[in-house]
Amino acid sequence: xxxxxxxxxxxxxxxxxxxxxxxxxxxxxxxxxxxxxxxxxxxxxxxxxxxxxxxxxxxxxxxxxxxxxxxxxxxxxxxxxxxxxxxxxxxxxxxxxxxxxxxxxxxxxxxxxxxxxxxxxxxxxxxxxxxxxxxxxxxxxxxxxxxxxxxxxxxxxxxxxxxxxxxxxxxxxxxxxxxxxxxxxxxxxxxxxxxxxxxxx
Amino acid sequence: xxxxxxxxxxxxxxxxxxxxxxxxxxxxxxxxxxxxxxxxxxxxxxxxxxxxxxxxxxxxxxxxxxxxxxxxxxxxxxxxxxxxxxxxxxxxxxxxxxxxxxxxxxxxxxxxxxxxxxxxxxxxxxxxxxxxxxxxxxxxxxxxxxxxxxxxxxxxxxxxxxxxxxxxxxxxxxxxxxxxxxxxxxxxxxxxxxxxxxxxxxxxxxxxxxxxxxxxxxxxxxxxxxxxxxxxxxxxxxxxxxxxxxxxxxxxxxxxxxxxxxxxxxxxxxxxxxxxxxxxxxxxxxxxxxxxxxxxxxxxxxxxxxxxxxxxxxxxxxxxxxxxxxxxxxxxxxxxxxxxxxxxxxxxxxxxxxxxxxxxxxxx
Numbered sequence: 001x002x003x004x005x006x007x008x009x010x011x012x013x014x015x016x017x018x019x020x021x022x023x024x025x026x027x028x029x030x031x032x033x034x035x036x037x038x039x040x041x042x043x044x045x046x047x048x049x050x051x052x053x054x055x056x057x058x059x060x061x062x063x064x065x066x067x068x069x070x071x072x073x074x075x076x077x078x079x080x081x082x083x084x085x086x087x088x089x090x091x092x093x094x095x096x097x098x099x100x101x102x103x104x105x106x107x108x109x110x111x112x113x114x115x116x117x118x119x120x121x122x123x124x125x126x127x128x129x130x131x132x133x134x135x136x137x138x139x140x141x142x143x144x145x146x147x148x149x150x151x152x153x154x155x156x157x158x159x160x161x162x163x164x165x166x167x168x169x170x171x172x173x174x175x176x177x178x179x180x181x182x183x184x185x186x187x188x189x190x191x192x193x194x195x196x197x198x199x200x201x
Numbered sequence: 202x203x204x205x206x207x208x209x210x211x212x213x214x215x216x217x218x219x220x221x222x223x224x225x226x227x228x229x230x231x232x233x234x235x236x237x238x239x240x241x242x243x244x245x246x247x248x249x250x251x252x253x254x255x256x257x258x259x260x261x262x263x264x265x266x267x268x269x270x271x272x273x274x275x276x277x278x279x280x281x282x283x284x285x286x287x288x289x290x291x292x293x294x295x296x297x298x299x300x301x302x303x304x305x306x307x308x309x310x311x312x313x314x315x316x317x318x319x320x321x322x323x324x325x326x327x328x329x330x331x332x333x334x335x336x337x338x339x340x341x342x343x344x345x346x347x348x349x350x351x352x353x354x355x356x357x358x359x360x361x362x363x364x365x366x367x368x369x370x371x372x373x374x375x376x377x378x379x380x381x382x383x384x385x386x387x388x389x390x391x392x393x394x395x396x397x398x399x400x401x402x403x404x405x406x407x408x409x410x411x412x413x414x415x416x417x418x419x420x421x422x423x424x425x426x427x428x429x430x431x432x433x434x435x436x437x438x439x440x441x442x443x444x445x446x447x448x449x450x451x452x453x454x455x456x457x458x459x460x461x462x463x464x465x466x467x468x469x470x471x472x473x474x475x476x477x478x479x480x481x482x483x484x485x486x487x488x489x490x491x492x493x494x495x496x497x498x499x500x501x502x503x504x505x506x507x508x509x510x511x512x513x514x515x516x517x518x519x520x521x522x523x524x525x526x527x528x529x530x531x532x533x534x535x536x537x538x539x540x541x542x543x544x545x546x547x548x549x550x551x552x553x554x555x556x557x558x559x560x561x562x563x564x565x
Contacts, residue, residue, distance in 0.1 A: 017303060151307060154307075154311070154316075157316055160316055160317075162317075162324075164306075164316060164319045164320050164323055165303060165323055165324070166303055166306055166319075166323075167303055167307040
């Protein structure tokens with residue numbers, strides 16, 4: 001497990017040449033939700049790999065079950081980075097993905113989520129799904145950390161299999177929390193703006 | 202006195218035999234000299250950085266220190282190359298070229314439909330070029346300028362996207378040409394057949410015949426065709442050393458005396474004073490280091506002038522590309538990256554010219 005994990009980090013580094021910059025936020029093992037823009041299949045892997053090792057071990061990317069359970073290799077990779085697989089097709093009332101995430105986080109894990117819900121090839125981010133809001137509401141103690149992934153869409157765009165090893169960059173911004181009396185719409189807008197603001201800093 | 206010196210040299214040879222160093226004494230001396238220069242330059246940079254003098258601009262000192270660092274890097278690459286052999290050096294240059302092209306393409310906007318062309322360029326053509334250099338054929342001279350250059354527009358056309366077609370083809374072609382093709386001439390120097398003795402040595406050593414050659418500490422290891430690879434290593438070292446020194450010198454002269462800016466819309470720090478000063482001092486240093494090359498001192502000076510002028514051309518070209526893209530350094534484009542392209546632009550431009558001049562005038 002340790003070996004594959006190291007191999008995976010090295011592969012992510014070679015393919016995407018990532019660098020990570022922490023702006024107004026320091027690496028910490030406290031429980032966090034990292035939420036980022038989503039343009040490529042590699043997003044979750046690269047963001048996970050770029051975290052310092054102690055944090056990486058306590059961080060689980062939330063990923064689509066239908067994609068990561070296809071084939072032996074994907075299953076193995078998903079297991080290595082301890083992905084939390086969510087069934088996108090069958091959302092049940094009593095088994096909502098939010099409840100599953102909160103249960104799986106226990107009192108030590110952090111999560112990586114992509115609130116856009118799907119990979120978005122366009123420059124502009126699409127509207128966020130409401131999951132982030134409900135997470136913030138049910139666990140107000142969590143730090144919600146915005147992350148901007150730059151150039152990943154060029155490394156492995158939607159619909160391609162082979163990655164082009166360009167250089168990508170990750171910017172981690174200041175955490176946000178749900179404000180008192182803030183509506184779902186306002187909060188999600190604020191979260192989206194937090195990522196957009198990281199583009200130019 | 203001379204005898205003592207000779208004995209000292211012999212002691213050195215014994216050390217070499219014990220350690221089984223894969224290069225000759227001249228190269229060892231060169232490495233020692235370069236290390237000394239580097240330590241001196243680094244110390245000067247550190248002192249400048251620490252000094253509180255107002256007239257020293259911190260940005261200038263930082264820029265100077267960056268150039269010194271890249272010089273350390275290149276020296277490390279070359280010294281590592283001496284130990285791991287020619288093919289290892291080619292691989293190291295291949296990695297540098299790959300990284301430079303990666304920076305170039307990252308900086309250049311491409312369209313979604315260029316993805317597969319870029320895959321070919323970065324993953325296939327780049328390693329292939331250095332492989333062709335390592336197998337010592339003539340194919341490395343034409344693979345990129347002919348075949349890759351024709352392949353790129355054709356592959357883009359197949360992607361079914363006509364928007365700014367010519368511009369997109371040209372961007373990818375020029376990136377591959379400068380970062381990979383031009384750079385690959387540097388390790389190709391290792392495979393030039395320079396013969397077993399220099400022209401100058403032939404004149405001097407001829408009466409002394411074989412025996413004397415055998416006894417001097419400067420005698421060379423030869424392979425079966427009488428091809429002496431150590432001289433090639435020395436020559437490559439000379440080339441990289443002069444290129445890097447010239448970068449530092451042009452910058453230093455420009456800062457000291459620079460008044461007349463050559464092309465202010467392209468680069469505000471390149472001045473005529475800097476270029477002329479850099480060319481002159483490089484020529485001097487070239488002559489001083491002629492003992493590691495097959496050149497006579499005046500030939501080495503001319504080579505250094507050529508390197509210097511080509512290095513200047515490379516710097517200006519890269520500045521123009523950066524200005525066009527609105528970035529200052531390739532390094533700051535993607536935060537935290539060293540910006541290899543900033544450091545090897547002069548190397549890329551000087552390598553093909555240096556290679557061909559040596560091939561035409563100094564090979565057997």
